[in-house]
Amino acid sequence: MVHPVGLAGFLVAVLPLIATPGASLALLVQHVTDGGRRRALPVVLGTVTGLYVHAALAVAGLSALVMHSSVAFAAVRLVGAVYLIGLGLWTWRSASPHAAPAPRRRPRPRGTDSVYAQALLANVLNPKAASVYLTLVPQFVEPDRPLGGQILTLATAHALLIALWLTAWTFLVLRASHALRTPRFRRTAIRTTSAVLIALGIRSAVA
Incomplete structure (x- = not known):
């Protein structure tokens, strides 16, 4: 277990990173704009899994190996950048006014899996x-105590904090559902989402 003071310090330190879009x-x-609150859960779960x-x-110790190898780190960074840019371009294309509108109640059995995979990969492929x-994390663990349990505790606290953050944003988006349902606002x-994803990919590639 991590000392409560250390755990609180970790949460304070990681909060600005979570709050950064x-x-x-x-x-x-x-996805909440497109499919409602049910589409929020796979995004949260995918992010937390990441x-x-x-x-x-x-x-x-695998991450340490990547971070200490400039070639490996560059490879991970570029893979993540390519994925984000590709996802952004695909998302932009889905907003085309020429695209056929999706039926309102048509079942999409693999939709949730797809959203989960997108969120998971977006997090896993992010070297930052x-x-x-x-x-x-190393600043808040004690080397003379089991490392695995301490990192797991910090990761769980991190996961809960980001889940709360994304849940709060879900309710903010849903409050504006009447506006979000208009085709113009949806596009x-x-x-905007596409531009953010592409910008994040470019920033990751050139960082």
Whole structure:
């Protein structure tokens, strides 16, 4: 277990990173706008799963290997950048006025899996998310105590905080549901999301 003071310090330190708009928030706004509150859950779960992937890699030491190898780090960064840019372009295309509108109640059995995978990959392929567990987490763990349990505790606290943040944004988006349902606003929201994803990808590529 992590000391309560250390846990509180970690949450204070990671909060600005969570509050900074990123791929997870962009995906959340897009999918909630498109499909309602049910589409928020897979985004949250995908993001949280990504955090645990980074935590597991940190425990295993694999992330440290990537971060200390400039070639490996550049490869991970570029893969993540390409994914974000590709996702942004695909999202922009989905807002085309020439695209056929989706039926209101047509079942989409694989939709939830697709949203979950998008959120998961957006987090896993983000090297800056991995760097949290390599630069920030070590400051709040005690080397003379089991490392795995401490990192798991911090990752769980991190996951709960980001889940609360995304849930709060879900309710904010739903409050404006009457506006979000208009085709014009929907296209604007999707294209804004696309621009954010592309910008994040470019920033990751050139950072």
